[in-house]
Amino acid sequence: MVRAGLSTRGAIERGPRPYAAAVPPASVVAASALAILPIVAPLGWFPDFGFIMLVAWRLLRSDVWPAWWGAPLGFANDLLTGGPIGLSVALWTAAMLALDLSDRRTMWRDYWVEWALAVVLIAVSEWAHWRIDALMGARMDPWSLVPRVIIAALCFPFAAWLVARLDRWRLGR
Amino acid sequence: MAPSLGARPGWSRRAQYSLFFSFLLAIVGLVIGLIMLTLSLVAPASYSAVRGAALDVTAPITGALGEVVTTVQGLGSGAGNYWDAARQNGKLKAERTKMLRRMIEAKAIAQENRQLKAALQLRERSERAVASGRIVGSSFESARRFAVLSVGSSDGVRIGMPVRAPDGLIGRVVDAGRLASRVLLISDRSNIVPVRMLRTGMAVISTGRGDGTVDLRPLEVGRNPFRRGDIVVTSGTGGLYPPLVPVARVVRLDDDGAIAIPLADPSDTSFAVVEAPYEEAAIEAAQEPR
Numbered sequence: 001m002v003r004a005g006l007s008t009r010g011a012i013e014r015g016p017r018p019y020a021a022a023v024p025p026a027s028v029v030a031a032s033a034l035a036i037l038p039i040v041a042p043l044g045w046f047p048d049f050g051f052i053m054l055v056a057w058r059l060l061r062s063d064v065w066p067a068w069w070g071a072p073l074g075f076a077n078d079l080l081t082g083g084p085i086g087l088s089v090a091l092w093t094a095a096m097l098a099l100d101l102s103d104r105r106t107m108w109r110d111y112w113v114e115w116a117l118a119v120v121l122i123a124v125s126e127w128a129h130w131r132i133d134a135l136m137g138a139r140m141d142p143w144s145l146v147p148r149v150i151i152a153a154l155c156f157p158f159a160a161w162l163v164a165r166l167d168r169w170r171l172g173r
Numbered sequence: 174m175a176p177s178l179g180a181r182p183g184w185s186r187r188a189q190y191s192l193f194f195s196f197l198l199a200i201v202g203l204v205i206g207l208i209m210l211t212l213s214l215v216a217p218a219s220y221s222a223v224r225g226a227a228l229d230v231t232a233p234i235t236g237a238l239g240e241v242v243t244t245v246q247g248l249g250s251g252a253g254n255y256w257d258a259a260r261q262n263g264k265l266k267a268e269r270t271k272m273l274r275r276m277i278e279a280k281a282i283a284q285e286n287r288q289l290k291a292a293l294q295l296r297e298r299s300e301r302a303v304a305s306g307r308i309v310g311s312s313f314e315s316a317r318r319f320a321v322l323s324v325g326s327s328d329g330v331r332i333g334m335p336v337r338a339p340d341g342l343i344g345r346v347v348d349a350g351r352l353a354s355r356v357l358l359i360s361d362r363s364n365i366v367p368v369r370m371l372r373t374g375m376a377v378i379s380t381g382r383g384d385g386t387v388d389l390r391p392l393e394v395g396r397n398p399f400r401r402g403d404i405v406v407t408s409g410t411g412g413l414y415p416p417l418v419p420v421a422r423v424v425r426l427d428d429d430g431a432i433a434i435p436l437a438d439p440s441d442t443s444f445a446v447v448e449a450p451y452e453e454a455a456i457e458a459a460q461e462p463r
Contacts, residue, residue: 035312039310042385046313048314049314082227086208138361
């Protein structure tokens with residue numbers, strides 16, 4: 001940010017906030033905790049906020065957390081959303097591993113590649129939720145996945161913007 | 174943007190080892206997650222304590238936020254009610270006289286019913302309410318349909334108990350914390366309720382569709398018995414739900430069944446009542462995987 005040099009805050013006191021490393025996981029748990037809002041909806045069409053936030057952080061920075069942090073964060077998500085316990089643990093860790101692998105494969109990254117990666121992960125996650133729901137006796141029409149994936153995919157740019165703002169704030173840039 | 178250099182941390186042995194062990198740890202996390210998932214599929218009861226505890230932490234927050242929302246909405250609708258009070262007043266008075274007439278008829282029918290039952294020496298099971306609470310939240314992030322109820326095991330709520338509102342059936346309890354419980358709504362795909370048509374008394378199976386409506390199928394194959402506006406009530410078969418609780422109203426017919434809207438709308442219900450299971454044996458049957 002070039003204009004940062006023109007701001008009144010001097011270069012000396014600029015630097016990471018205290019607990020800057022805790023901001024990304026805290027924001028993911030906060031996104032999962034949106035599930036406790038007092039919304040009584042006849043139809044569950046809201047996206048999985050925690051997962052979108054997790055993927056957005058991981059796509060922004062590869063060093064934001066080690067891959068295994070997907071497991072405890074997923075456990076918190078399972079408890080907060082009331083989903084089958086273990087589903088997010090496995091899914092989120094697998095997503096972190098998949099992004100680690102894709103980091104080695106992709107030659108270059110831009111916004112569209114990141115969005116495409118996020119949409120693929122979201123689609124796989126929604127499919128896994130659908131499959132587990134079917135195993136638990138609630139088999140939905142497979143076409144019901146399409147609007148869910150589209151809504152979550154359209155939410156991702158907002159999450160990416162929010163994460164970029166949070167990242168700049170926590171690093172004091 | 175350049176590719177991130179996370180995969181190869183340089184020549185430092187320490188950094189390489191820490192990367193390798195975090196990779197191993199992630200694999201371990203994945204395996205643990207899969208084991209937990211398998212356990213929650215085959216033995217959901219094993220998590221009842223931890224799920225209940227999570228509900229106890231989150232549901233009071235949901236309830237408090239819900240109070241704020243209700244207050245704000247109440248200010249809006251309260252002002253709206255004052256706006257055309259005179260017209261509403263006239264309409265309500267007309268409705269009231271109509272209702273009074275209907276109520277007297279209903280009382281007479283109830284009395285006759287009691288006499289007939291006494292004549293048949295039917296043993297009346299008392300439907301006792303265990304607790305009543307508010308519906309404070311729902312699973313709006315998931316395709317499953319759950320609601321969070323503000324009463325828990327400290328009020329006597331146990332897993333498997335039926336939940337109803339004054340308007341009709343809501344569902345049954347699947348997770349019970351000390352202060353709150355989670356209810357599987359009748360509109361969830363996995364919730365199957367034995368019902369019968371109020372008009373003809375025909376036995377029907379109601380299955381949730383996951384979108385706030387239920388699917389009705391008659392037990393006997395034949396001509397489609399439904400008409401638009403038909404009401405179905407619980408039949409009491411299976412012993413979990415008490416009989417004669419209103420369930421849903423038919424809104425659309427399809428080739429051999431019908432689609433109906435539940436009469437009790439969870440988002441519009443001020444109070445939900447948890448009742449003891451109609452027959453105690455049914456509570457064990459309700460513990461099976463949902």
